[in-house]
Amino acid sequence: MTVVFNSTSQMMRQVIYALVVGISVAYAFFGWGVIVQILLAVVVAIVVEATFLKIRKHLIKPAIADGSAVLTAVLLAISIPSIAPWWIVVVGVSFAIIFGKQLYGGLGNNPFNPAMLGYAFLLISYPLPMTTWASEFVNFSQALDVIFNLNSNIVDALSGATRLDDVKTQLGLGKMMGELNPYSGAQAWVNAGFLLGGLYLLARRVIFWHIPSAFLLGMVVTAFLVSLGDGEYLPVQNHLMLGGTMLGAFFIATDPVSASTTPKGRLIYGFLIGMLIVIIRTFGGYPDGVAFAVLLMNIVVPLIDYYTQPKVFGK
Template sequence: MKNKLIVSLSPHVHSGDSVKRNMHGVLIALIPAFLTSLIYFGLGALIVTATSVAACLFFEWAINKFLLKNPEVSILDGSAVITGVLLAFNVPSNLPIWIIIIGALFAIGVGKMSFGGLGNNPFNPALIGRVFLLLSFPVQMTTWPTVGQITSYTDAATSATPLAIIKGLIQKTPGVSLDQLPDSLSLFIGDNAGSIGEISIVALLIGLAYMLYKRIISWHIPVSILVTIFAFSGIMHFYNPDIYVSPLYHLLTGGVMLGAVFMATDYSTSPMTKKGMLIYGICIGLLTVIIRMFGSYPEGVSFAILIMNAFTPLINMYCKPKRFGEVAKSK
């Protein structure tokens, strides 16, 4: 009797990978940045992060259960927790609780669940929530506590961020000088004002190294973003060093590292092919520098990523991998 050839759908060998495993891996990679935020912002960072995570979990559960009537809802895959953490990492540590709850509702309800939930959202939910809060509550979202106030929350003393100083140099604001910028070491370790999770470059690099080691992400998107920002801002600095700061400052300030590592690499909203990832990353880098230097906002990472999220389907359309066994058509 001859053996039967059994044909089935791929994959035939399971790699052991899963959405839950990757989400938990991202959460592990976020731990160094979270611990650093506790060191520099203390109680405020803890309150805002815990509130954001709890609100995201609740809203995802409530929307699934009461609006979508989905009996198989699961909030344990880690995606809602990541949205909550990343939303918190993109806001000041003195943000009032009621504002972060509104941001969580918008991130989950509009940015994620309105499109069908995990894997269907075209835009990064945490960035959707962050930009919504920035446009709705611009004063609260741009009031930055000075680092070192461990037990302070809403009454914390505030200061200007390095990006605000850089924008002041470009706009030739009286009283703003290059001497007001923190040194590179302070920017690298996180001793400067800013959003909760963006201040420490070394903590974010540790997270990047972990995700690359675990193959949760590939190098194409973060490296292409960082190289493009360094090159473009370097050209502008060479053109006029009096108002355009060193490209190193653009890499060490604001949400560049947080966005490049943890948000631009989101599976649902980034291209599938390596070529597409490089195009995507280069465009994000260019848009970030353009907005920072010529736009009205000091920061441009969030807007740049969301803009390129919209172009991801188009990139996927024109950067398709070659099909296995496909024969090229003769002209």
């Protein structure tokens, strides 16, 4: 049965509902910092969006009510470390809303995924706080202390690298995959949570199957080909369950505005994103490459759509 959504706000709510499983798993492992960052990001997104709408002399309530700013805030908040300082969230969300959405004319006109644009800006500008993650469950008071700089001494006790970053670093130091346990930690479980949320979106017909399927296939094929070369590289299964793989496949790359819109184009778009992620993870300077891969392919979307348009009947 096909489910029809009559408004943008309905679709945005469905995506937010689907994120709940992955967010809940992240909370179970990392604690209250996840929730605090989301709430802070949502407030900042609404304030910044309302401010720019007022400057542009547009109606504020309909634009806020469509849920796009809230979804952008949630996606960015769960992509950054749960113990990142408050100003990281403020700067990142503001950049995403202003430069990723409003300066292009608002929802439907943005060529780039706003959340990933904000994330990439933060990662390039502030690499240290963007690569320092919680290494244990953080309770509510600890989350407030570390996020709002109330107790700076608590940061070192709670911080650590992501599992994907740690494995990549160890391989770079000459260790063999057999000496490591890439599945230890929370990332595999968080990815499983976002996978379940993605399957919910597919079942509700909120997203098309083409992009996530091609995305994951691109990762599998590229990781397999890379593994044929000399040296120790992350195996295929680890690429799938570490980093932001499932979040990227089902929630980021499927953005209806910045993604390809033709059936063939979606397959090409998704496959190339998956391929680029593995290449960036393997040979690049960043542990994960979802944001950069998506943004690079956003640039190519008009070209992909132009050459993959369905033939008009009679021509």
